[in-house]
Amino acid sequence: MKIFSALVNFTLVLTLAVIALGAYTRLTDAGLGCPDWPGCYGKFHAPVLDHHIADAQEKYPHLEVDPYKARNEMLHRYIAGVLGLAVLAIFIASHWLKRYRILASSLLLLVIFQAALGMWTVTLNLLPLIVLAHLLGGFTLLCLLALLRAEISWEAQSSSAVAAKTLAEPALAKWIGFGVVSLLVVIAQIALGGWTSTNYAAAVCNQLPFCEPGWQERFSFAQVFHLPLGHETYEYGVLPYEARMSIHVLHRIGAIVTLLVLGSFLCVCWRNAQTRVMQRLVLAMGFLLLLQITLGLINIVALVPLWNAVAHNLVAANLLMLLLVFLRQMVLRNPEKVYGHNQKYIAEC
Incomplete structure (x- = not known):
């Protein structure tokens, strides 16, 4: 083993x-x-x-x-x-x-x-x-x-x-639904980030909080989810500026939603966690969440510097991984039922 x-x-x-x-x-x-x-x-x-x-x-x-x-x-x-x-x-x-x-x-x-x-x-x-x-x-x-x-x-x-x-962790069990919602939000935000990158929309907007003045009039949900097909090559992107801007803005909105939803979930878990393992996982996820927001802001201000963008990708992967492991740990309330070959031993103890 x-x-x-x-x-x-x-x-x-x-x-x-x-x-x-x-x-x-x-x-x-x-x-x-x-x-x-x-x-x-x-x-x-x-x-x-x-x-x-x-x-x-x-x-x-x-x-x-x-x-x-x-x-x-x-x-x-x-x-x-x-x-x-x-x-x-x-x-x-x-x-x-x-x-x-x-x-x-x-x-x-x-x-x-x-x-x-x-x-x-x-x-x-x-x-x-x-x-x-x-x-x-x-x-x-x-x-x-x-x-x-x-x-x-x-x-x-x-x-x-x-x-x-x-x-x-019985005190955390009642929050598993909130955790699943947080997981879905993180997955959706990662998918939006990937869609932003694959359509070469990461450097379209360089102003805060959302984009350059007048973006509201040009924003379109339909263009965000439009699949560009029939092109000989997609290198460097094929979508018009309005579509890339819409994708980028939606990713920023997603970042705010992720911060609020996942941040709230982590606060709840911190108050209810009873073991050091779970508390450390909450702290690690909280750190990664704040780091990810910081890296995203640097991407905007510095126009997507290479190593910062790579780090943005890696932090997202680690945040998703820790969140999934954390949720799996939350449902391990009865480990003797999870591992059948140890059930008798644990019951006797």
């Missing part, structure tokens, strides 16, 4: 790295750094040397070969490939251990689908809907791995009668 736990920890960290690299690739406009998939200009490495660049240019004369963008894209693919192998190892190990097979199977199916989305991202020339699905798939993979890691930890605790009692 120690080896399996270490494998899950490694895969969790690797997933964070892939999410960061994916954001870096997208923000450096390197999503089409390699026009083919899974290789790059017909090879399995980026064209860095002069003769490689010349060969790539000869094969794709209608494209401008950019070694920097190609290197970013291939690095992302390499690390994502390692992540896929790590998830496969988790799947095999879970069936050998005869534990966590549902989560492990879900992880494997998701990583296969993620690979397909990565391919379609290139072959469909950065179609926003596909790029957004790829982003959300990465966040979902991180959350499933976090739940698997938490399940391993909770199972270890449930073997001790004293520790098992610390799993229960």
